[in-house]
Amino acid sequence: MATVSLEALRGPHGYLRAQTRWRRTEIAFWLAxxxxxxxxxxxxxxxxxxxxxxxxxxxLDLILGYAGIVSLGHAAFFGLGAYAAGLISKFGWGEPxxxxxxxxxxxxxxxxxxxxxxxxxxxxxxxxxxxxxGLLLHxxxxxxxxxxxxxxxxQGVRIRPLLELFSFDLWGRAAxxxxxxMLFLTFLVARRVINSPFxxxxxxxxxxxxxMPALGAPSRAHVRKVYxxxxxxxxxxxxxxxxxxxxxxxxVLSFQRSADVLVILILGGAGRLYGGILGAILYMVxxxxxxxxxxxxxxxxxxxxxxxxxxxLPNGILGGLGRAAAWWRRVSP
Amino acid sequence: xxxxxxxxxxxxxxxxxxxSFGSLVVAREISVAVPPGVRYALIxxxxxxxxxxVNLVTGMLRPDAGRIFLGEDDITSLPPSERVKRGLxxxxxxxxxxxxxxxxxxxxxxxxxxxxxxxxWWRGLPAYRDAVDEAYGILASLALGADCYQLxxxxxxxxxRLLEIALALATRPKVLLLDEPAAGVPRGESPALFAxxxxxxxxxxxxxxxxDMDVVFRFASRIIVMVGGRVLVEGTPPEIAAxxxxxxxxxxxxxxx
Ligand SMILES: Nc1ncnc2c1ncn2[C@@H]1O[C@H](COP(=O)(O)OP(=O)(O)OP(=O)(O)O)[C@@H](O)[C@H]1O
Ligand SMILES: [Mg+2]
Numbered sequence: 327m328a329t330v331s332l333e334a335l336r337g338p339h340g341y342l343r344a345q346t347r348w349r350r351t352e353i354a355f356w357l358a359x360x361x362x363x364x365x366x367x368x369x370x371x372x373x374x375x376x377x378x379x380x381x382x383x384x385x386l387d388l389i390l391g392y393a394g395i396v397s398l399g400h401a402a403f404f405g406l407g408a409y410a411a412g413l414i415s416k417f418g419w420g421e422p423x424x425x426x427x428x429x430x431x432x433x434x435x436x437x438x439x440x441x442x443x444x445x446x447x448x449x450x451x452x453x454x455x456x457x458x459x460g461l462l463l464h465x466x467x468x469x470x471x472x473x474x475x476x477x478x479x480x481q482g483v484r485i486r487p488l489l490e491l492f493s494f495d496l497w498g499r500a501a502x503x504x505x506x507x508m509l510f511l512t513f514l515v516a517r518r519v520i521n522s523p524f525x526x527x528x529x530x531x532x533x534x535x536x537x538m539p540a541l542g543a544p545s546r547a548h549v550r551k552v553y554x555x556x557x558x559x560x561x562x563x564x565x566x567x568x569x570x571x572x573x574x575x576x577x578v579l580s581f582q583r584s585a586d587v588l589v590i591l592i593l594g595g596a597g598r599l600y601g602g603i604l605g606a607i608l609y610m611v612x613x614x615x616x617x618x619x620x621x622x623x624x625x626x627x628x629x630x631x632x633x634x635x636x637x638x639l640p641n642g643i644l645g646g647l648g649r650a651a652a653w654w655r656r657v658s659p
Numbered sequence: 660x661x662x663x664x665x666x667x668x669x670x671x672x673x674x675x676x677x678x679s680f681g682s683l684v685v686a687r688e689i690s691v692a693v694p695p696g697v698r699y700a701l702i703x704x705x706x707x708x709x710x711x712x713v714n715l716v717t718g719m720l721r722p723d724a725g726r727i728f729l730g731e732d733d734i735t736s737l738p739p740s741e742r743v744k745r746g747l748x749x750x751x752x753x754x755x756x757x758x759x760x761x762x763x764x765x766x767x768x769x770x771x772x773x774x775x776x777x778x779x780w781w782r783g784l785p786a787y788r789d790a791v792d793e794a795y796g797i798l799a800s801l802a803l804g805a806d807c808y809q810l811x812x813x814x815x816x817x818x819x820r821l822l823e824i825a826l827a828l829a830t831r832p833k834v835l836l837l838d839e840p841a842a843g844v845p846r847g848e849s850p851a852l853f854a855x856x857x858x859x860x861x862x863x864x865x866x867x868x869x870x871d872m873d874v875v876f877r878f879a880s881r882i883i884v885m886v887g888g889r890v891l892v893e894g895t896p897p898e899i900a901a902x903x904x905x906x907x908x909x910x911x912x913x914x915x916x
């Protein structure tokens with residue numbers, strides 16, 4: 327009750343501003359992302375993979391967590407971005423930043439095309455459609471081996487140093503700096519999107535798709551738009567992977583990748599923007615640690631964790647942390 | 660010139676609407692004409708097809724035959740959201756709200772959609788001060804000002820019914836179709852709810868579905884009676900009260916609380 331009167335005191339404008347302002351924990355978090363440079367210089371490759379996965383998860387969060395659009399084929403856009411970035415460099419354009427822009431744009435165009443189909447479906451049909459599109463693209467890349475290298479992966483990816491200064495070496499300094507910067511910039515965009523009137527309408531679609539047209543809302547146009555934005559971001563993540571590792575394998579389009587990013591987002595907490603990032607950190611670090619011990623049990627533990635989270639933390643780990651923090655504020659005077 | 664009453668050109672009318680679900684006919688030859696500014700009540704026993712008529716008129720169901728006009732315009736083939744933009748707006752018999760949005764967010768959403776802000780993704784919501792003020796004003800006018808920072812699902816049932824109306828008002832309706840606005844509200848509270856409806860501007864034409872005859876005769880300026888998918892009779896409250904067929908329908912089958 328105390329919080330309610332506080333909000334009433336602030337008035338509607340103060341309330342909405344408070345919803346969107348930067349919290350101290352957020353600023354602390356982003357400062358902490360710089361720590362790997364100092365504390366774990368030998369893990370910067372892993373850190374850059376985490377940043378890329380986090381970016382991919384944030385892009386899924388925009389459609390799943392905010393607009394409520396389930397996708398089991400989100401790797402399609404990741405893979406498109408990866409292949410596009412790889413191919414652009416293979417054919418002689420090795421400059422990473424322009425390659426990144428081109429590859430993300432291409433993924434966005436594909437995303438818009440897919441969205442035209444996706445908006446027509448919901449629930450199970452939607453899951454099947456997105457799954458089908460993902461499988462289709464994977465198989466297409468597999469058979470077009472003259473272009474993609476098929477199961478052997480794309481050969482001859484050559485990326486020039488970032489700004490002609492920092493090359494993507496084995497240490498991963500440039501890789502992590504590049505991936506982290508892109509994650510942060512994309513995150514700023516995603517944050518803007520969800521705090522905008524458009525973002526509010528997305529949440530409306532998630533909360534009640536029937537009511538939206540009864541308010542005059544063009545739900546389908548909204549969904550097409552956010553799907554396109556998410557595809558650009560997913561494509562950017564894929565392109566970053568291709569550029570920082572100089573490899574593109576069929577795996578970038580695999581069902582496994584679509585499933586993993588969904589698991590990461592659900593574990594971390596969908597619809598909370600930081601959920602995908604937190605999920606990516608936990609998932610990738612744990613996999614890195616466990617794979618040394620007994621890799622075959624990895625999915626056993628992930629399965630168990632997933633069940634536990636869905637049963638006990640329906641809003642993911644981040645939702646659980648939020649609840650714990652609220653409880654702590656209540657009990658401590 | 661008359662601004663309201665049966666003489667004026669109708670703001671909303673239907674011609675020969677038909678709808679069946681399989682073998683169940685739920686709308687037969689429905690032709691109604693709603694003049695501007697009236698408070699119309701749509702009554703009839705359970706299953707008479709009242710909600711179905713609202714669904715047909717607002718485009719949530721496609722009629723098998725017949726046409727729908729908003730003013731002069733034939734809107735039969737327009738999608739629901741287009742009809743809303745033209746001022747034909749409804750509320751729902753069963754709460755159709757946004758459980759995890761606060762009441763303020765929900766109404767702000769509706770206002771932003773109407774004002775055309777909702778496709779803007781590069782500016783924060785707090786920048787739209789006018790929209791927020793308007794949303795808050797609507798909520799305050801329905802006595803929801805103090806509780807508008809709560810999640811919709813945490814609101815009391817009666818407040819959720821009011822939020823249904825608040826959302827509809829945020830679209831600036833010309834014609835407002837209220838499907839049992841007081842459904843499930845304790846009998847003692849429904850007059851307050853209808854008083855809020857009665858206080859709406861006369862520029863808004865209201866058609867409400869309601870089972871409580873006291874409320875109907877107090878707030879309606881005209882009444883349509885539906886039975887078995889047909890319009891049985893239409894008229895002023897005294898005409899309806901005196902109609903023998905209406906008495907027959909309602910004799911012994913007045914419904915629920
Ligand atoms: N989607 C549907 N499919 C099949 N039958 C339906 C459907 N919607 C409504 N009906 C049936 O159509 C008839 C009319 O329903 P409707 O909801 O319009 O009645 P109503 O007059 O609003 O009743 P109430 O006073 O109970 O709200 C009912 O017999 C109902 O069971
Ligand atoms: Mg009904």
